[in-house]
Amino acid sequence: MALEGPSVSLGSLARNEYLPPWNRPHIIGIAGSSGSGKTSVASQIIKALNVPWTVILSFDNFYRPLSPAQREVAFANEFDFDAPKALDIDMVVDILHNLREGKKVEIPVYSFALHNRIEATTTIYGANVIILEGIYSLFDSRILEMLDLKIFVDTDLDICMARRLRRDIIERGRDLQGAMKQWFSFVKPNFQKFVLPTMENADVVVPRGLDNVVAIDMLIRHVQRTLVAKSRKHLEFLGRLCENSDDEVENTELDLDKYANVQVLKQSTQVEAMHTILFNRATSREDFVFHFERLMSLLIELAMNTVPYCMKTVTTATGMEYSGLEISKQVCAVSILRAGACFENSLRSILPAIAIGKLLIQSDSRTGEPFLHYLKLPPKIEEKYILLVDAQATTGAAAIMAIRILLDHDVQQEDICFVTYLADKNVAIRRILAAYPKINVAVGKVEDQIKQRFIDTQYFGT
Structure with a gap:
């Protein structure tokens, strides 16, 4: 037959x-x-x-x-x-x-x-x-x-x-x-x-x-x-995910101001100076790591604004009551290897007890198709809020697949924040939002037409 x-x-x-x-x-x-x-x-x-x-x-x-x-x-x-x-x-x-x-x-x-x-x-x-x-x-x-x-x-x-x-x-x-x-x-x-x-x-x-x-x-x-x-x-x-969504005009830039679930790090003069150091190929590895981790601490703090909070009243040292906020869901992180590992020191400096899972996603050298090679997630991840970290998002393919993996493990879109230092706005960010419109995104810097990954190479010195 x-x-x-x-x-x-x-x-x-x-x-x-x-x-x-x-x-x-x-x-x-x-x-x-x-x-x-x-x-x-x-x-x-x-x-x-x-x-x-x-x-x-x-x-x-x-x-x-x-x-x-x-x-x-x-x-x-x-x-x-x-x-x-x-x-x-x-x-x-x-x-x-x-x-x-x-x-x-x-x-x-x-x-x-x-x-x-x-x-x-x-x-x-x-x-x-x-x-x-x-x-x-x-x-x-x-x-x-x-x-x-x-x-x-x-x-x-x-x-x-x-x-x-x-x-x-x-x-x-x-x-x-x-x-x-x-x-x-x-x-x-x-x-x-x-x-x-x-x-x-x-x-x-x-x-x-x-x-x-x-x-x-x-x-x-x-x-x-x-x-x-x-x-x-x-x-x-x-x-197809790189095609424009229904409210976009072909070949126009993505307007991130329209997306309440996308947070871009405020580009202050200090932040811009650190960007300049990181983008300078003459920067030594020691200086690169120092300024990258300093910048990533600011980015993780920005991402923490997307975490769900609830009201809590506490008693102060003077015996008065204070009404404030506390995190209502345990936070964990998932690192897209190997570039996501650049975030781990900064994550632990802000959240010392955070559990960090790992994903290894690599593209087939013949076709460019991404594949999952390794997976280790924190236990009961469906009950947690996840910071999904990757140093750079060029095409968005790895992030899209990583998000799909989390969804397959019963995580809700609203409980994921994709955190990345550098992202191509009109390709990576557009694709991610097209595939997962409810996902939260925290990005340090957006650029157009990012051709090569370089963050993890500079960070690890290889």
Whole structure:
């Protein structure tokens, strides 16, 4: 069966809607008998794609927890692990749905030695390609609706049995008699009753599994074409965010005075003098760091004006009551690496106990498309007010993606303040406001047509 490339209409999306690379990931389902080579086919696809945003989601993680009585039966090799009811298919459906929406998910970990789930989980977030691998990957209609490519690995059952016996004895510590009992009592009958009919749901049937080099190569080339098309769409979305909003005239400057949620540091003579020092390429690194951190302290104090406050009455040292304000929501920071790290000393000088998370977003050297490489956020970040810091915003792509990540972790736009020293007004700021009109922005200096990043290079001396 011929494989066709994806077709997505940009016209069906909102004008300024931003879709990160992990929104609507390409989901591949690979089914087949136990021992057919499903995992090997999935691993070969991942190896050939050679991108770190591809994950294998194994059905083996979704066995239902067993009661003590059921575990006794399992240890006697008499529990049917190969029937559909042994798996929590509803959980697989929920996790796939959340991944499809670009959300973070926690995958359970099942121990075959204990015949039960363990407390640890595996976090998946930001995947561009997801391979669902398991005997029932093509069984449930709800899963089939979410799969972009459906593969059935068709391998001779005698070969499957030999592979299954080897795995059960070597990897799962079972004896030959118990493994044979499982195969003939449960594995083979369930395959013939439930799994084999799902071959009809497949887009592609791969006979002989990994030995079928031609079929595997065809699948890999199809997925590669899909990723190229998806990357092109993502870049189109980013490009559209640079278009003017409905109340702007093309090729005119963005009027920041119209945006109450944008704060620009007052350009006093002292501040302008510090700008001059920072922009002077002859400035030593020591002087650059000193004046940058001094200026960033002023910028962070400006950003703190966007934090929510509430009324509070206190008793003064003289016994009088004073009605004032206090911060009503805990403040944390998230640094867009590596330039955001320039803010950390200034942040801690003003907020000594502040928790600082980190994001590493880098662009593909071939396409310019930004990708998430590293993520560590403060706990319960959805309950906090976030200062998202980056030393410089040239195109706005990293900031837009970072904001999307925070929103995916249940943070509200109003609880984010993007803090940057230098920003391109008509590109970066325009894009950010177009994508997230409720976001708060605190910027030290706005310029037109910023061509290169230089703040972190000067700050770190590299």
